[in-house]
Amino acid sequence: MAVGQAVWDAQNGSFFDNVLNADGTGHNVLPHIGYQPFLQVVDPALRRRFGLSPVSPSMAALDSPVARTQNGFANDADRVQFDVTLSTAVDQVAVTSGRLEGEWTRGHRRFFHYVTAMPVASSLPVMSARYAIRHARWQNIGIDVYEPAGAGGNVARTIRAARDALTYYTTHFGPCPYHTLRFVVMPYNYGVGAEAYPGLIAVRETSVAGPYAQPPRPGGIDPLYGVLAHEVSHEWWAYQELPANARGGNLITESLAQYSELMALKERYGAAALDPVLRQLLDTYFMARHRAPSPESPLGYHTAAAPAHDL
Secondary structure (H helix, E strand, O other): OOOOOOOEEEOOEEEEEOOOOOOOOOOEOOOOOOOOHHHOOOOHHHHHHOOOOOOOOOOEOOOOOOHHHOEOOEOOOOOEOOEEEEEEEOOOEEEOOOEEEEEEEEOOEEEEEEEOOOOEOOOOEEEEEOEEEEEEEEOOEEEEEEEEOOOOOOHHHHHHHHHHHHHHHHHHHOOOOOOEEEEEEEOOOOOOOEEEEOOEEEEEHHHHHOOOOOOOOOOOOOHHHHHHHHHHHOOOEOOOEOOEOEOOHHHHHHHHHHHHHHHHHHHHHOHHHHHHHHHHHHHHHHHHHHHOOOOOOOOOOOOOOOOOOOO
């Protein structure tokens, strides 16, 4: 996920969430209960300057009892029942996770009431803009695409990617637990990429109106397809399989999401079409490893109690 400011606000829309990422990034403006280790100063020089004791930048060990009480989104491991009423300008649509239970207008404000059908991970967005909404379906799941009114955009490409991803992931990983899967364009002027929340995929405007706006080259892979396939997979890897905030957590969230994306691409385009994608991923990996300030963490650890295995 790209780094952005805490709240984005412009002529056509607003966006914020309650996410605290382990690297200190996110768009969080909502309160959290208790001490938030995600927000503490970790820079060694700054800690020395202010007389603070050193902290380890590495993630907690697999057997850490504290890590088992936390997840990657909050300083506790509990899922939450989300019930919220949002108020916005009368010409805008407010969107978040959950089923839309009611909508009404009072004075110059428009109200939307959302409720999740089950407890969900505490990773919840709020977006509001002048949206045009396109409805589609995949089996018993609604697919809703929210794009800024008049943007044109890539609604058909989004729906195709959503249907393909749902087909592959439900076949191989189990059912999707949501009645509706929303794709919402964030009115964002910078940054790239997209972010997944329970039952909702937020796509930055630059991902749709920028480099992904052009149709794929003949015989090539649609880059928007890959982005959306990756984000949809987070509805399984992170939101159904919610890892503790410990070593190996990113293997469940990002590594399995990357694997799922590749399998969805392979299903649609064939194995041969993945060669340039895999080369790019390998180049990105080696470049990041070269620039990393500390040694790479291994996938497996050898202990007396648990012999090492090849992964």
